[in-house]
Amino acid sequence: MxxxxxxxxxxxAAIVEEGxxxxxxxxxxxxxxxxxxRLRALEAQVGTVLLVRSRPIKPTSAGRLLIKHAMQMxxxxxxxxxxxxxxxxxxxxxxEEDRISIAINADSIxxxxxxxLGDMVSEGLPLEIITDDQDFTHEWLREGQVLGCVTTLKQxxxxxxxxxxxxxxxxxxxxPAYANAHCPNGLTPHNFRSIPFIxxxxxxxxxxxxxxxxxxxxxxxxxxxxxxSSEGQVRAVLAGWGASVLPELQVRDLLANGQLVNLAPTVxxxxxxxxxxxNLDSVVIDRLTAALSSAATVALKTP
Numbered sequence: 606m607x608x609x610x611x612x613x614x615x616x617x618a619a620i621v622e623e624g625x626x627x628x629x630x631x632x633x634x635x636x637x638x639x640x641x642x643r644l645r646a647l648e649a650q651v652g653t654v655l656l657v658r659s660r661p662i663k664p665t666s667a668g669r670l671l672i673k674h675a676m677q678m679x680x681x682x683x684x685x686x687x688x689x690x691x692x693x694x695x696x697x698x699x700x701e702e703d704r705i706s707i708a709i710n711a712d713s714i715x716x717x718x719x720x721x722l723g724d725m726v727s728e729g730l731p732l733e734i735i736t737d738d739q740d741f742t743h744e745w746l747r748e749g750q751v752l753g754c755v756t757t758l759k760q761x762x763x764x765x766x767x768x769x770x771x772x773x774x775x776x777x778x779x780x781p782a783y784a785n786a787h788c789p790n791g792l793t794p795h796n797f798r799s800i801p802f803i804x805x806x807x808x809x810x811x812x813x814x815x816x817x818x819x820x821x822x823x824x825x826x827x828x829x830x831x832x833x834s835s836e837g838q839v840r841a842v843l844a845g846w847g848a849s850v851l852p853e854l855q856v857r858d859l860l861a862n863g864q865l866v867n868l869a870p871t872v873x874x875x876x877x878x879x880x881x882x883x884n885l886d887s888v889v890i891d892r893l894t895a896a897l898s899s900a901a902t903v904a905l906k907t908p
Contacts, residue, residue, distance in 0.1 A: 607650070609647065609650065609671065609674070610643070610646070610647070611675075611678060612643060613643040613644070613646055613647040614647070614671060614672075614674060614675035614678065615633065615675055616629065616633065616640055616643040616644060616647070617643075617644060617647060617655055617656075617664075617668065617671055617672060617675065618672045618675040618676065619632050619633055619640075620640065620644065620656065620662060621656070621662060621663070621664050621668070621672060621750070622706075622750075624661045624662060625661075625662060626640050626641060644656070647671070651667055651671070653665070653667050654667075654668075655667055655668035655671060656668055664748075669748050669749050669750075670749065672749050672750060673749025673750075676706065676749065676750075676751075676752055677752075677883070677885070679703045679704070679705065680705065680752060680883075680885070680887055680889060680890070681887075682703050683703060683705055683730065683889045684887050684888045684889055686703075686729075687888050687889060687892075703731055704731040704732065704733045705730060705731060705732055705733065705752065705889060705893075706732075706733040706734075706735060706750065706751040706752065707732070707733075707734060707735070707751050707752060707753045707754060707755075707893065708734075708735040708736070708737060708742040708743075708745040708746065708750075708751045708753075708754035708755070708756075709734055709735075709736060709742065709754065709755045710736065710737065710738060710739035710742055710755055710756070710878075711736045711737075711738075711805060711833075711834065711835045712739070712773060712835050712851075712852045712855065713739075713755050713773070713878065714734065714736055714835070715835035715836055715852075715855055716773075716835075716852055716854045716855050716904065717854065717900050717901065717903075717904035717905065718755065718897065718900065720900060721896045721897050721899065721900030721901075722734075722893075722896060722897075724896070725889075725892060725893070725896065730889070735750075735751060738805065738806065738808040738809055739755070739756055739757045739876065739878065740756070740757050740758075740808065740810070741756075741808060742754040742755060742756040743756040743758045743762065743881060746762060746765065746881055746882075747762055752882060752883050752890065753880060753881060753882030753883070753890065753893060753894075754880075754881050754882075755770065755878055755879070755880055755897070756878070756879055756881060757876060757877060757878060757879070758879060758881065759877070759879055761881060762881055764883065764884055765881050765882060765883055765884055766881070766882060766883075766884045767879050767880070767881050768879065768880045768881075768894060768898055769877070769878075769879055770878040770879060770880055770897065770898065770901035770905060771877070771878065771901050771902065771904075771905030771906065772875035772876060772877045772878070772905055773852050773854065773875070773876050773878055773905055774852070774853045774854075774873040774874065774875050774876075775811055775815060775850050775851060775852055775853065775873060775874040775875075775876060776850070776851065776853045776856065776860075776867055776869070776872075776873055776874075777792055777815055777816075777819065777848055777849070777850050777867065777868040777869045777872070778842060778848065778849060778850075778851055778856050778859075778860065778865040778866065778867060778868060779800075779842060779847070779848040779849075779865065779866060779868055780842060780843055780844075780845050780864070780865060780866070781863065781864075781865075781866050782845060783842075783845045783847065783848070784848075784866045784868060787799070787800060788800060788848075788868060791867075791868045791869055791870070792816070792819055792820070792848070792868040792869045793820070794820040794821070794822065797816050797820060797825065797827065798826070798827070798828070799828075800827075800828070800847060800848050801828045801829065801830050801846065801847035801848070802816075802827050802828065802829050802830070802847055802848055802849055802850070803829075803830050803831075803832055803838050803841045803842055803846055803847055803848070803849035804829045804830070804831055804832075804838075804849070805831070805832070805833055805834075805835070805838065806831055806833050807831065809831075811850045811874065811876070812827055812829060812849070812850050813825050813826075813827055814850075814874060815850040815869075815872070815874045816850075818872060818874055819869045819872040828847075830846060830847060835851075835852075835855065838851060839851060839855065839856065839859070842865065843859075843864060843865070848868055850874065853873065854904060854905075878901070878905065880894060880897050880898065880901075882894060
């Protein structure tokens with residue numbers, strides 16, 4: 606079985622994670638020439654190209670396998686550091702380059718997920734959270750760039766285990782002034798086309814899914830504006846940009862104090878979330894799983 610130089614593996618991972626050779630060199634505290642040399646040596650050992658020199662730089666199939674291996678090595682080091690810390694408290698924090706990466710959808714980050722991870726971060730875990738639409742976070746795990754993800758995908762990926770977290774419920778909201786001016790009777794099959802909806806990005810289909818459900822229509826076409834931030838979507842709605850379909854958990858207080866109004870009070874859109882992670886015997890993975898599961902049990906209950 607071939608063994609690979611740890612520095613070269615970390616070099617490959619850093620190039621992809623940082624988006625280029627120069628930034629990888631800064632992160633690893635080496636010269637850009639050293640980054641190139643390590644990559645060439647690794648490609649020579651494997652016997653194939655590991656990166657596609659595109660913008661952004663992307664790993665080849667072989668490159669993805671080696672990046673996943675590099676992340677598994679990080680996980681082993683993180684587990685060792687955790688065990689050593691238990692035996693010798695104060696023995697030191699993990700290195701930044703040993704970062705543990707997970708992918709979580711933006712709405713979970715904005716509501717329940719961050720408090721769940723606070724204890725591990727305060728203990729020194731060099732955590733990196735990558736955000737994407739909940740229907741796409743699993744692609745980061747599939748490509749080996751994260752060790753776990755929160756996603757809507759129900760079936761476990763190869764080599765991974767899956768845990769149901771519960772359902773996040775979404776509601777359609779607008780500012781009182783906007784609702785009074787444009788949809789005083791709420792969301793209906795007759796007015797949804799004239800209401801601009803604030804979506805996260807072009808991959809966000811929550812707006813169309815909700816309107817289809819609320820209006821009893823199979824397919825709908827909406828006027829949409831895009832704000833790639835969960836908190837930004839809320840601010841845009843408060844500013845009167847239009848309506849949006851947002852987590853009930855996120856806008857609960859704003860509805861209660863009258864800053865927002867529910868455009869379809871009898872309708873919610875439940876989105877089931879799942880935690881996928883590598884199927885490995887790991888203290889870090891077990892703690893991440895337990896923390897996210899515990900927080901989700903409290904937060905993602907039926908409103």
